[in-house]
Amino acid sequence: MLLYTHNPSLFAFSQEGTLSTNITKPKFSIIGVPFDSSTTYKPGTRFGPIAIREASYNFENYNIELDKKLDVPLFDFGNLDVIHGNVRKTCNNLKETINDLYKNEFTPITIGGEHSITLGVLEAIIQYKDLSKVTIIHLDAHMDLIDEYMGEKYSHATVMRRISELKPKKIIQLGIRSASYEEKIYADDNNISYFKVSEIKNNFEKINKIINDIKGPVYVTIDMDVYDPSSAPSVGNPTPYGLSSCDIFKLMKCICQKNIIGLDVVEVASTSFADITSINAAKLIHDFLCMQSKS
């Protein structure tokens, strides 16, 4: 009996990835990172990539809200070989893979996996782009700016600190509602802007202008816990008073006016089919791809 009319090992509307494709830019690649070793609360992000791919078949290739088809070339390269228990070695593997994708002019979409993996992506990008010209837009409930978490330098809770040490032009954090005082001071001292949920909901025009004013390339990292837990309960650290899926859609429409050089969507810990967290993650990537489409 045929259980699937689609191939759930690939993201919807994608082809199996190969580095030798001759299609010129823009072309997008999906790479899954089924990794969850530094998780401290709800485990399961190693199942994120398969859950997001499966959920991606829930949507049409036409996006009526945008009046656009998903028509950008999309290639799914499957999952990274991860080394459970070792963030650093996993990031090294990811760095090599993203390197290959960049060399072949793919814009990488990385699906996690816990947030620590974003460092591997940025460590690859730094070899191709002058990071001092790249703005990082970070959607998250948390700042992730602690220097060490439980004695670990490489962790989901320290990832933006490690990325800030790579000296990007600017980090803009959106949806923040949980931080230590030390993280707030570090942000203030290190050219990191942060906007709370209340600021985004009550003064969207201000946020819109800040995003509009960004010059140069933009990398986007999205921790799914930026959503309110009512929309995304299956994440490593669910945090109340978050953004709605409509708020995120509005933000993404602004962000996608920019030159996006990569996207990651992390912290999905869905362990069952049709879980709302994986559906929102797949929809977010689907919307992003439609926003990058021409027709």
Ligand SMILES: [Mn+2]
């Ligand atoms: Mn977070």
